[in-house]
Amino acid sequence: MDPVLAELADRIRAAGAQGTPLRIRGGGTKDFHGERLEGEPLETRGLHGVVNYEPSELVVTVRAGTPLAELEQVLAERGQCLPFEPPHFAQGATVGGMVAAGLSGPARASVGAVRDYILGLNLVNGRGEELVFGGQVMKNVAGYDVSRLMAGAMGTLGLITEVSLKVLPIAPAEATLRFRIPQDEALKRLNAWGGQPLPLNASCWGPDDGGVLYLRLRGAVAAVEAACRSLGGERLDTGGAATEWNACRDQRTAWFAQAGGRDLWRLSVPQVAPVLDLPEPPLVEWHGAQRWVRVDAAQGRHVRQQALAAGGHATLFRTARSDAHDRMTPLAPPLAAIHEQLKLQFDPHRIFNRGRLYPNL
Template sequence: MRSQDDSEYLAGRVSEACARGEPLRIQGGGSKTCYSGSGEGGALSTLAHTGIVHYEPTELVLTARSGTPLAAIEAALAMSGQMLGFEPPHFGSGATWGGTVACGLSGPRRPWAGSVRDAVLGCRMVDGRGEVLRFGGEVMKNVAGFDVSRLMAGALGTLGLLLEISVKVLPRPECETTLCFECPSAEGRERMIRWGGSGLPVTGMAWDGRLYLRLAGPEQAVSAAARRVGGDRAVEADTFWNGLREQTREFFSGKGDLWRLSVPPAADIGGLSGEWLIDWGGAQRWLRTDAGRNEVLAAAQAVGGHARLFRSANPAAMRCAALAPALAALHRRVKAAFDPAGMLNRGLCPEAS
């Protein structure tokens, strides 16, 4: 894998842009623009800033530069029988390490193995003034107090340009199997809630017309759990979970806006028309709908959750709900501390959760 440290160049570009008052649009592989939007300003590419800086399998920690292809990182981990626990989506061959962390997206394993934010141990970054900052470290004992490095996960580059990110990694499970069940969505949610508190070695639960349960761990434990819950062994299980993670399943190519709703697993969201896919044991719901933005946001808020417009035919559509005044004030203070002039990825809407 090619390795090149472009830290000095990237910091210099940000410093120059800040002095001129010209906003910058941080750009990696562009694989997740459908989610983040394109932002404003001149493009600043991280693609030349590549390489795994540190990886010692016995320590379960990896540090890589932001322009490193996500596929290269996963390949290096696989050679040592390890993986990224948060199972990040690629959404294309150009996915980079920095974009993966900046977007903060996790796959089907997230409720059981943790999110991107949970995995981050430390980072080096360039703030909106062009200064290089370092937060956290490469071991868990360095992650204490107000962990600034984890703010970068899901911030969409609005707080700074990521140079290097250190994360904890996990061993690949010894055994994995997927079971499927014929049932309607309401029954599927009930089963997922029951299984979620049963002590089963679960690493994925989703409903897409059928209910899918993924079990992983020591072979004896997986076999015992499979006998306990029954169901049919899923054919082409990897295809299902990869299709869910990468949004290549037929559901995601349907008509209408694609919304992601984060809600309590037992929540019953009635009154919204469209097609549903349920992930994360019921806590993440995907909706394909022609319903209006306010209708979807209100339905999610009514059950104690929130919604985000994930993909739309209208690139100018507002993706997030307005933050509560106290939370909006906190966001402004954090933004002012890192990027007081609003130079970086102006116009993007980071996750509030």
């Protein structure tokens, strides 16, 4: 076993024997996310480097502590990318953190989520055992797909040490269009465009100036140019637009900066959900499926009720309040029982990221 990995496994076994909680940590860029942080840090940055990269096969295997920016640079040099555009939020984001958080960027509604690109991974469980799941091809799963189970588990099931990912070529053409329209009209158009053969890739509507919709197109040159002609709108400079899309991905735009100490809620709802009764107009992404809203603490319950009524759920994504709880939508009893059993199988001593995903896990 690799010396760094062996040392981590020894620490895990010792923690299990003593019942000492461990907090898995890569770059720490998502420490704000989840219920709470508890335990001694278990650093993954020593697990560094690209293990194998086959550009012709569109597959890369990388160690969990590798900086996400480093992996993206390696892929870009061969004209490839992680199409789901994982958020960084700050410098130092790692590949393992990307998988554990399970968060995707602006293109998620069009290309899929992090979990859809995981081919396999290596994991150290709560007993200090190294487990290998999946592989390096798409059709390699028989039975329970444990690899993708780790996406969004927030490190509560084990220490991810290595991940194999499917990658894709960078699209040959890209364009961003701007439309000055209110939220209801933006949702109506996005739903209509979704039923047409258009190279839609990302969208973002914000309430500034009465409402502005940004629509990103990606694909073949002919397809993008034809869509620009048929959709209308104002075409923006591609370079400047790319900077803004990245800023939106990492929550660095003016809208996020103007939270003013209020709580930031993330609503995940069906794309066809109508305008919701929220304390303020939201920022709308993913063709209507992801909506961000900034509210006072007392308004959080109403926000969650609106998401549930629309057939979705709501997460308290960022808050400055140390007493905040139930940031994730509580699970229904049958789902809670499944989570409990999974936790016991992978982490019988309950040492990994206690309370990070749900208070009792």
